[in-house]
Amino acid sequence: MVGLKYPIPPASEITPQAVYAQRRRFLQQAGGLLLAAAAPGLSAGPALQAGLADAVQGPFSTDEPLTDHAMATGYNNFFEFGTGKEDPKRHAHRLQTHPWSVVISGEVDKPGRLALEDILAPHGLEERIYRLRCVEGWSMVIPWIGFPLGDLLKRFEPTSRARYVVFETLHDPEQMPGQRSRILDWPYREGLRIDEAMHPLTLLAVGMYGEILPNQNGAPLRLVVPWKYGFKSIKSIVGIHLQEDQPVSSWTARQPSEYGFYANVNPEVRHPRWRQATERRIGESGRRRTELFNGYGELVADLYAGMDLRRHF
Numbered sequence: 001m002v003g004l005k006y007p008i009p010p011a012s013e014i015t016p017q018a019v020y021a022q023r024r025r026f027l028q029q030a031g032g033l034l035l036a037a038a039a040p041g042l043s044a045g046p047a048l049q050a051g052l053a054d055a056v057q058g059p060f061s062t063d064e065p066l067t068d069h070a071m072a073t074g075y076n077n078f079f080e081f082g083t084g085k086e087d088p089k090r091h092a093h094r095l096q097t098h099p100w101s102v103v104i105s106g107e108v109d110k111p112g113r114l115a116l117e118d119i120l121a122p123h124g125l126e127e128r129i130y131r132l133r134c135v136e137g138w139s140m141v142i143p144w145i146g147f148p149l150g151d152l153l154k155r156f157e158p159t160s161r162a163r164y165v166v167f168e169t170l171h172d173p174e175q176m177p178g179q180r181s182r183i184l185d186w187p188y189r190e191g192l193r194i195d196e197a198m199h200p201l202t203l204l205a206v207g208m209y210g211e212i213l214p215n216q217n218g219a220p221l222r223l224v225v226p227w228k229y230g231f232k233s234i235k236s237i238v239g240i241h242l243q244e245d246q247p248v249s250s251w252t253a254r255q256p257s258e259y260g261f262y263a264n265v266n267p268e269v270r271h272p273r274w275r276q277a278t279e280r281r282i283g284e285s286g287r288r289r290t291e292l293f294n295g296y297g298e299l300v301a302d303l304y305a306g307m308d309l310r311r312h313f
């Protein structure tokens, strides 16, 4: 397997014992609740909401002040609902998030289609406060609720040829009117190297600010990769595909000179249209300096040891 440079600590080393005890309690409760959610006519809402209320504090959280909830849910990029920052909040109510399923395919020994309830059932939920920086030059601090993507991928038993993971958003122009425009090659597609995907920082989120993800933020299931530009954090995922070759993401396909595969936050790598050396933290006046890997370098720099990050931007 290429690129496994970062020793992934076993979960027992990064999660305190108390968290495990609480996680088990969550699973016992959530088991029944999530089953209830699968019954016809019931929305996933109340069951998932109960699970979110029981989320434990996860590792790697920043103690910086949270971005105002109204900004985090009202100033979004979700081109499936339009290109304006307020379009997603205005139009994302059209998205039907229940029932929802995800197809896992490619280089795995156990491929399949799983209902959202079955995806969540074995995982405890954690709250993690992460910075998110958009390539456009703004950033937020958001309390996500989710679980490590790697824990899900392991359930499908990746083969030794699984070197990259590709994610796909729902494609349905009826629900996502922005897909009638050719601005991106739909469905929205993103990819990670397998070691990035398995990294304990990489989160699959189902909630934020203690609540179920609002549609405009990527309900019911989205990726959060905090050391990369926001566009890597793909929303409303319906497909996860493992493969041997490096994929081409929707943004790279649109403009390869502006959007590289790695998209690591890097103040040294210029973008033709937006400043990368500094950023505007939403809710603050003035600009702050952008940090390499969005400040997560201690955790992720080893993934890129020996790579020229100007070439692999």
Ligand SMILES: Nc1nc2c(c(=O)[nH]1)N[C@H]1C(S)=C(S)[C@@H](COP(=O)(O)O)O[C@H]1N2
Pocket (backbone or CB within 6 Å): 072, 075, 076, 077, 078, 079, 080, 132, 133, 134, 135, 169, 188, 216, 217, 218, 229, 230, 231, 232, 233, 234, 235, 236
């Ligand atoms: N499917 C999909 N996912 C997406 C996008 C998108 O347009 N479509 N925009 C990305 C971009 S550019 C950013 S900055 C983040 C924004 O996430 P937020 O709206 O929750 O802050 O979502 C990313 N995920």
Ligand SMILES: [Mo]
Pocket (backbone or CB within 6 Å): 077, 133, 134, 135, 136, 229, 230, 231
């Ligand atoms: Mo972005």
